Amino acid sequence: xxxxxxxxxxxxxxxxLFSGLSFVLTNKQLMRIEGQNGTGKTTLLRTLCGLSQADxxxxxxxxxxxxxxxxxxxxxxxxxxxxxxxxxxxxxLENLQINTALAGASxxxxxxxxxxxxxxxxGSEYKSSAQLSQGQKRRVALAGLLLTxxxxxxxxxxxxxxxxxxxxxxxxxxxxxxxxxxxxxxTTHQEVPLTQGKILTINLDQxxxxxxxxxxx
Amino acid sequence: MTSAFWxxxxxxxxxxxxxxxxxxxVLFFFVVVIxxxxxxxxxxxxxxxxxxxxxxxxxxxxxxxxxLDRLFSADYEDGTLEKIVLAxxxxxxxxxxxxxxxxLLTGLPLVLISPLVGLFYHLPINTILVMMLxxxxxxxxxxxxxxxxxxxxxxxxxxGVLVSLLVLPLYIPVLVYGAGAISTxxxxxxxxxxxxxxxxxxxxxxxxxxxxxxxxxLKISIE
Amino acid sequence: MKINWFxxxxxxxxxxxxxxxxxxxxxxAIVCIAGGLYWGFFKTADVLNDQxxxxxxxxxxxxxxxxxMWLYAxxxxxxxxxxxxxxxxxxxxxxxxxxxxxxxxxxxxxxxAIWGKTSWGTYxxxxxxxxxxxxxxxVYIGYIALQSAIDDKRRSDKASALLALVGLALVPIIYYAVxxxxxxxxxxxxxxxxxxxxxxxxxxxxxxxxLGFWMYSFxxxxxRARIIILERERSTTWVSKLAEITNSERKH
Numbered sequence: 001x002x003x004x005x006x007x008x009x010x011x012x013x014x015x016x017l018f019s020g021l022s023f024v025l026t027n028k029q030l031m032r033i034e035g036q037n038g039t040g041k042t043t044l045l046r047t048l049c050g051l052s053q054a055d056x057x058x059x060x061x062x063x064x065x066x067x068x069x070x071x072x073x074x075x076x077x078x079x080x081x082x083x084x085x086x087x088x089x090x091x092x093l094e095n096l097q098i099n100t101a102l103a104g105a106s107x108x109x110x111x112x113x114x115x116x117x118x119x120x121x122x123g124s125e126y127k128s129s130a131q132l133s134q135g136q137k138r139r140v141a142l143a144g145l146l147l148t149x150x151x152x153x154x155x156x157x158x159x160x161x162x163x164x165x166x167x168x169x170x171x172x173x174x175x176x177x178x179x180x181x182x183x184x185x186x187t188t189h190q191e192v193p194l195t196q197g198k199i200l201t202i203n204l205d206q207x208x209x210x211x212x213x214x215x216x217x
Numbered sequence: 218m219t220s221a222f223w224x225x226x227x228x229x230x231x232x233x234x235x236x237x238x239x240x241x242x243v244l245f246f247f248v249v250v251i252x253x254x255x256x257x258x259x260x261x262x263x264x265x266x267x268x269x270x271x272x273x274x275x276x277x278x279x280x281x282x283x284x285l286d287r288l289f290s291a292d293y294e295d296g297t298l299e300k301i302v303l304a305x306x307x308x309x310x311x312x313x314x315x316x317x318x319x320x321l322l323t324g325l326p327l328v329l330i331s332p333l334v335g336l337f338y339h340l341p342i343n344t345i346l347v348m349m350l351x352x353x354x355x356x357x358x359x360x361x362x363x364x365x366x367x368x369x370x371x372x373x374x375x376x377g378v379l380v381s382l383l384v385l386p387l388y389i390p391v392l393v394y395g396a397g398a399i400s401t402x403x404x405x406x407x408x409x410x411x412x413x414x415x416x417x418x419x420x421x422x423x424x425x426x427x428x429x430x431x432x433x434x435l436k437i438s439i440e
Numbered sequence: 441m442k443i444n445w446f447x448x449x450x451x452x453x454x455x456x457x458x459x460x461x462x463x464x465x466x467x468x469a470i471v472c473i474a475g476g477l478y479w480g481f482f483k484t485a486d487v488l489n490d491q492x493x494x495x496x497x498x499x500x501x502x503x504x505x506x507x508x509m510w511l512y513a514x515x516x517x518x519x520x521x522x523x524x525x526x527x528x529x530x531x532x533x534x535x536x537x538x539x540x541x542x543x544x545x546x547x548x549x550x551x552x553a554i555w556g557k558t559s560w561g562t563y564x565x566x567x568x569x570x571x572x573x574x575x576x577x578x579v580y581i582g583y584i585a586l587q588s589a590i591d592d593k594r595r596s597d598k599a600s601a602l603l604a605l606v607g608l609a610l611v612p613i614i615y616y617a618v619x620x621x622x623x624x625x626x627x628x629x630x631x632x633x634x635x636x637x638x639x640x641x642x643x644x645x646x647x648x649x650x651l652g653f654w655m656y657s658f659x660x661x662x663x664r665a666r667i668i669i670l671e672r673e674r675s676t677t678w679v680s681k682l683a684e685i686t687n688s689e690r691k692h
Contacts, residue, residue: 051299071306085297086295087295089235090231090232099300365606369586383585386578389617389618415623437595437598440595
């Protein structure tokens with residue numbers, strides 16, 4: 001299982017965000033994408049998901065470009081974007097249930113409630129999401145991580161708006177996913193300590209986009 | 218595969234139930250437009266009967282375009298659309314669910330309230346039934362074609378006006394035969410069958426192509 | 441002589457080529473239009489009485505109407521090429537063609553109205569052909585409006601190309617609906633535009649004028665494409681090295 005990126009180039013408007021970007025990511029690895037605002041972190045993540053088209057280069061999953069294996073790839077992918085995909089008119093529980101069902105899995109109400117409790121939303125499960133704070137909405141979106149079977153997690157600024165407890169919880173969840181043969185790509189300013197596995201870093205500020213390896217074991 | 222269809226359909230209907238006012242806005246818009254025409258054109262029975270077929274369809278076209286703006290934009294703004302695109306199922310199936318939900322919430326109510334038009338415009342019972350039938354067959358086409366325009370203009374400033382500009386010319390065939398069927402039903406001894414068959418053909422064609430084209434348009438727009 | 445066509449699909453090599461071709465197309469356009477109109481106005485049989493001389497607007501009307509339809513096909517061709525091969529130049533040509541197409545549609549409608557006033561006694565009639573052209577104008581305007589509403593060039597190119605394709609699929613259905621509002625009898629009021637019935641002398645005038653309009657369309661499309669290229673590629677080095685850019689900067 002591996003994600004291979006070959007010679008990726010993305011241009012937005014007149015600006016070349018990055019080019020010649022290549023890396024290989026296998027299981028038990030976490031990749032942090034760094035860079036200032038506007039350097040194309042989100043564009044890179046969206047391109048890796050297949051939401052955006054690269055101007056050059058390709059993204060391979062299981063040695064096949066992601067374009068050619070739509071459903072298979074998306075079944076193994078969990079993507080969390082800037083927005084939480086939370087409907088104000090639905091409760092936290094309903095939101096979680098619909099979002100996990102859309103991702104192709106169905107869970108019992110107990111499992112969903114357990115996930116919400118684990119992420120620290122005990123007591124807010126049935127509240128209308130309009131009453132939840134920004135951080136609580138983010139938690140509802142992150143509760144999906146506790147349930148998903150996806151191998152590849154692509155998370156855009158997952159720690160934003162979270163308090164200390166939730167940050168710690170999310171760090172644990174990510175670490176244990178990597179430990180269990182998972183792969184994580186994220187953009188964040190937050191350190192993510194791992195118990196096992198490798199951390200790779202890409203800095204989009206640099207002109208030559210070669211991943212720096214910093215082993216962590 | 219089919220599960221994404223039902224999840225989205227159920228979710229959209231549930232959301233609409235929690236915000237019922239949106240359904241009624243479109244419905245009342247339709248009723249208001251219908252009732253403005255006699256005030257502008259005059260209340261002679263013969264005139265009203267003559268213009269009723271066109272008026273009901275133009276009101277339906279406008280009401281349907283009015284509602285299009287919301288078809289994808291809410292999901293786009295809160296990030297649900299990305300989830301739907303990345304869901305492991307065919308996007309066109311999910312799009313079909315969204316269009317169906319949209320029609321159930323904005324098209325079907327128009328069909329159900331249309332007898333009121335019959336009352337306002339002194340139409341015979343038989344014509345009212347024909348009107349309901351052609352609205353039932355024709356309004357899904359409006360939702361299907363409208364979905365393409367809504368997807369193309371997703372998230373644009375002034376998208377609502379642009380949607381109308383793009384989509385109203387495309388509605389012409391439905392307008393021509395939909396109104397034609399109602400007019401014909403008021404004549405003696407002329408069959409409305411050709412009109413119904415043409416509208417059914419449009420409906421089927423739209424159902425085959427529109428979800429697919431809309432899916433392509435959505436992918437272009439969220440990129 | 442073997443020409444590498446793909447070489448010219450890059451804006452950088454297309455730009456100078458277009459610059460060389462534009463004067464040629466302009467000359468051809470002027471010669472053909474002037475020749476066609478001269479032939480039509482002065483050399484065709486004067487079978488009709490003096491009051492009906494107005495019919496000679498046909499040389500402009502028919503030519504612009506043909507072009508309006510042809511240019512839509514050309515626009516869709518470039519749009520489709522863009523969607524398939526993802527070449528930037530195709531999209532630029534599609535959007536450059538749209539403007540000329542819109543101009544041609546307006547000319548066809550305007551000359552139609554003038555001709556209508558002189559022969560039918562009314563500027564506008566809801567005749568199927570006139571109505572079709574009105575709708576064609578709406579479709580062109582929709583395409584241009586969508587394109588200018590989207591700031592992101594990539595999205596604007598692809599979205600408008602898709603709209604052009606949808607338009608192509610629906611235009612025949614709309615045309616049918618306008619022509620046959622009553623599906624049981626399909627009749628058109630407009631003169632049958634069968635070329636066989638047109639006198640060959642008149643036909644020559646029409647064809648030459650149309651050829652001239654083609655040349656005019658090539659010239660204006662290429663000019664617009666060059667402007668679009670400059671606008672979109674202004675940050676590239678090849679544009680900044682162009683003689684016209686460096687000259688104008690020296691002046692300032």
